[in-house]
Amino acid sequence: MLGLDYTYSSMDHLVDLSILSGMKMEFPDTDVGLLNFVKFLSMARDEANSSSVVLEPIVQVPILPSEYQTEDIVILSILATAMMILVIVGNMLVIIAIATESNLTNIQNWFIASLAFADLSLGLVIMPFSLAQELLGYWTFGSFWCSMHAALDVLLCTASIMNLCLISLDRYWSITCAIDYLNTRTKPRVFMMIVVVWGISAFISIPPLLGWKQSPDLSWFHTIHSQKEAMNASTTEFGMYLANEMSLEEFDNFTKVLEDVVFPKCQVSDEVGYVMYSALGSFYIPSCIMVFVYIKIYWAARDRVRKNCKVGKEDEQLKGKPKRVLIGGSSATGARKLNRMHCKENNVDNMNCNGWQGSSASNSKDNLVDTNDDNSISTSSGYQQTCGADIIKPRNIFNKLRLGRRLSKDAREIIDTGRPKIIWEPAAVTDDNGVASIEKEKKRIARQKERRATLILGLIMGSFIACWLPFFILYLVGPLCPICAPGFEGSCCVDGWVFSVAFWLGYSNSALNPVIYTVFNKDFRQAFKKILIK
Known part of the structure; x- marks a missing residue:
């Protein structure tokens, strides 16, 4: 001794x-x-x-270096575990719904599936180990898994943000370049867009594994x-x-x-060059794109609602409306032909003539249909269009044939030519009160649509910025203002609990994404109910 x-x-x-x-x-x-x-x-x-x-x-x-008391550890464990359950269950429901429901397998939902996969992987692979380090105060899983964990953390968080950016661009192009973009949005092209997003995310996350980090x-x-x-x-x-x-x-x-x-800590590389590189690529550039795109989407949607309202007013006052619309052949095909004819005559945007909604065409042969007063077309098959004439009570011509009843001249002409026939009448003259009432109702509906669009876009951007901005601000200033430690003598430092709150707030965005991007969609809500009730 x-x-x-x-x-x-x-x-x-x-x-x-x-x-x-x-x-x-x-x-x-x-x-x-x-x-x-x-x-x-x-x-x-x-x-x-x-x-x-x-x-x-x-x-x-x-x-042990943990900063938490036993009571704090219990409370934080419950909260973090609840968040992880929401992340895993919510994103798993989204993936199952898109994979199993035929009405959700369209191409545009591939972007949402990619987002859900990134968030699901984050909840399964990253968050449990991050929680253990947060509560224990140090990393206990070895240096190799530390390097992989840090790289996967950056990869999945960046992929989640990049997929949000891709979804915003897809919506923007669908509105501003609808015909051209929708014709070119094929499965191979969408698949390549998703691959590019994940490739960029990997390009941001891999450099520390190759040595871009500080090694004292x-x-x-x-x-x-x-x-x-x-x-x-x-x-x-x-x-x-x-x-x-x-x-x-x-x-x-x-x-x-x-x-x-x-008591080692597992952290992302704090080398100044990499911090700048990863912060710009993972958050600041994508967020600027998203803000710009969603502002453009909001203005485009608002202009479209007001334009449709204005077109409806001019159509009702100037063009008149069909008194009777006779459709021959398949009801869906005839309705589409009639709709295109009517939209062309009334100079209505082609996009508004393609928005068919409803179930598939029925197998009925020939239908005689009348019109009502809101200038939209619908058939017995459930199709409806806003710029045509609304069809209320379809009557099957073949019922008259079976009963031996005499057909009208118009009905016989439909059978002979197989083409629809439109009988137009001048617009009905209404008093000022009637016109004012119709216009008031249309403006009310337009305002409702604007408020709904504002609410959805506000939730998307508000939740994204609120969850990620605090963390990336602290991450960017980290080399200059590190986390406060005993004996620290610098002029700037950040309290450990402030960084922890910002860190886990970023993770919480993965729990909000499946709610925000699906709860406003009726098909997703029905698919979730179907999956959970089984």
Whole structure:
């Protein structure tokens, strides 16, 4: 054993270690024991500097670096576990619905499926290990999985944000370049768009694995640490020796590095160049694109609603309306032909003539249909269109044939030619009150649509920015303002709990995405009910 005296060899020391010679201190001969002892010496020094109070014979030093008490750990575990369940269940429902429901397998939902896969993987692979590190205060799963975990964390978070950006671009192109874009939005092209998104995400996440990170030189630490075995000293003796031989700054540096070795942290590379590169690519550039695109979508949607309202008014006042519409052949085919004819005559945007909604065409042969007053076309098959004539009571011509009844001239002409016939009548003249009432109703509906569009776009952008912006602000300033630590002497630092809140707030966006992007869609709601009730 070493015979150590308790005097200082450096004027930097401010504590007389001789006061420790009579204390009962038991620290195991491990790195954890050495860490706790040198931290105890630092506490003794700080205590002696602040007052003349004599230290207690036995001082309790925390064994683990967790900043949370037992009650805090229980509460945080419940909250984080509930979030992970929402992420996993919600995104899994989205993927199952798109994969199993025929009315949800359209191409545009592939983007939502890609988003759900990224968020689901984040909840399954990343969040449980991040929660363990948050509660324990250190990473206990090895250096290899730390590197993979950090890379996958960046990959999946970036892919989630990039998919949100891709969804916004898809909606924007569908509105502003509808005919051209929808004709070119084929399965191979959509698949390639999704592959490009994941490729960009990988390009951002892989560089730290290839060496783009800070690797401090710790050779001096390992040289000093190896002296403990060479000296055959106990933990307390070696700690006293370090306190005697080192300056105050050297002792604090040794303590900090020893703590990082004993209780390592798994973090994304904090190299300044990579921080700038990943922050711009993962968040700032995609978010700027999303803000610009959704503003354009809002204005385009508002203009379309107002244009349709204006076109409806002019059509009703100037063009007149069909009194009777006779459709021959397949009801759906005839209705489509009639709709295109009517839209062409009334100079209505082609996009509004393609928005057929409803079930598939029925198998009925020939239908005689009348019109009502809101200038939209519908058939017995359930198809409906806003710029044609609304069909209310279809009557089957073949019923008259079976009963031997005489057909009208118009009905016979339909059977002979197989083409629809339209009999037009001038627009009915209404008083000012009637016209004002119709216009008031149309404006009310237009305002409702604008409010709904504003609400949906506000939820999309509001949740995205609220969840991710705090984290990426702290991430970007991290090299200049690191997380506060004991003994930190810089001019700027961030409290650990502030960074933790921002960190987990970003993860929460993966729980909100399946709600925001599906809850306003009736087909998704019905598919969720069908899956959960089974």
